Amino acid sequence: MNQPPGIKLSGQHHLDGQLLFKAELELPAGAWTCLLGRSGVGKSTILRLILGLDTGGVFDGNIVASDGAPLDRRIGYMAQSDLLLPWLTVLENICIGARLRGASPDLDRAHALLARVGLADRAGAKPAALSGGMRQRAALARTLMEDRPVVFLDEPFSALDAGTRADMQELAVEVLAGRTVLLVTHDPAEATRLADQIVVLSAEGATRWPVPSTPPLRGLSDPETLRCQSRLLDHLRGVAA
Numbered sequence: 001m002n003q004p005p006g007i008k009l010s011g012q013h014h015l016d017g018q019l020l021f022k023a024e025l026e027l028p029a030g031a032w033t034c035l036l037g038r039s040g041v042g043k044s045t046i047l048r049l050i051l052g053l054d055t056g057g058v059f060d061g062n063i064v065a066s067d068g069a070p071l072d073r074r075i076g077y078m079a080q081s082d083l084l085l086p087w088l089t090v091l092e093n094i095c096i097g098a099r100l101r102g103a104s105p106d107l108d109r110a111h112a113l114l115a116r117v118g119l120a121d122r123a124g125a126k127p128a129a130l131s132g133g134m135r136q137r138a139a140l141a142r143t144l145m146e147d148r149p150v151v152f153l154d155e156p157f158s159a160l161d162a163g164t165r166a167d168m169q170e171l172a173v174e175v176l177a178g179r180t181v182l183l184v185t186h187d188p189a190e191a192t193r194l195a196d197q198i199v200v201l202s203a204e205g206a207t208r209w210p211v212p213s214t215p216p217l218r219g220l221s222d223p224e225t226l227r228c229q230s231r232l233l234d235h236l237r238g239v240a241a
């Protein structure tokens with residue numbers, strides 16, 4: 001893997017002539033940033049802007065990588081919808097990146113990841129035969145399969161039961177160690193557990209929220225982690241923390 005860059009976004013985004021957000025956001029190299037904020041504030045839009053995808057609006061500002069090199073092809077992306085191709089099996093979906101590049105997929109790695117996400121026995125199934133949580137795990141495996149220095153995850157664990165969610169968080173932290181990760185989540189517990197940096201997006205800006213002094217992956221019963229989580233929840237509910 002190439003050295004992961006940091007990323008800076010600064011500017012404002014308009015939708016139908018109305019300001020959606022004005023923000024300065026810095027993603028430190030090799031660290032996890034968790035992005036929270038109310039529904040519709042523009043979190044996925046930020047991911048799509050950095051990815052160079054259509055957002056339906058107009059962005060006026062700058063997006064730069066710390067090494068000055070273009071970001072395209074260096075970012076792995078797991079969107080909110082799983083984007084699994086219905087005519088391919090789970091295994092074929094996981095290997096789609098290599099297939100699109102005309103390369104041979106690393107099947108050992110694909111099977112190992114399938115086992116890690118609990119889908120070893122579903123490799124030959126089509127996505128329509130999976131539950132929502134299984135599809136989300138397949139999409140996570142597909143994202144982890146790509147060896148990208150930067151990874152964007154848009155609510156990757158939202159459809160999972162609590163136990164599986166904790167397992168998948170641990171898998172992602174392990175596989176993505178040392179990469180620049182931007183995780184969009186609505187879950188203060190998830191952000192508090194995983195983040196090197198927490199950012200709350202509102203129309204007025206992107207505000208950094210203090211994280212516990214211990215490193216991720218934090219224990220959920222750790223008192224400092226619980227305090228941070230509950231203050232963050234209060235803040236997100238519009239209550240003074």
Ligand SMILES: Nc1ncnc2c1ncn2[C@@H]1O[C@H](COP(=O)(O)OP(=O)(O)OP(=O)(O)O)[C@@H](O)[C@H]1O
Nearest residue numbers: 015038039040041042043044045046054055056057
């Ligand atoms: N392709 C598009 N064309 C037009 N408007 C869009 C498009 N994509 C998103 N929007 C609008 O941009 C705004 C921000 O959407 P976005 O998905 O970034 O919010 P979000 O903070 O990620 O929300 P959520 O937490 O509900 O996923 C919303 O008003 C949405 O309707």
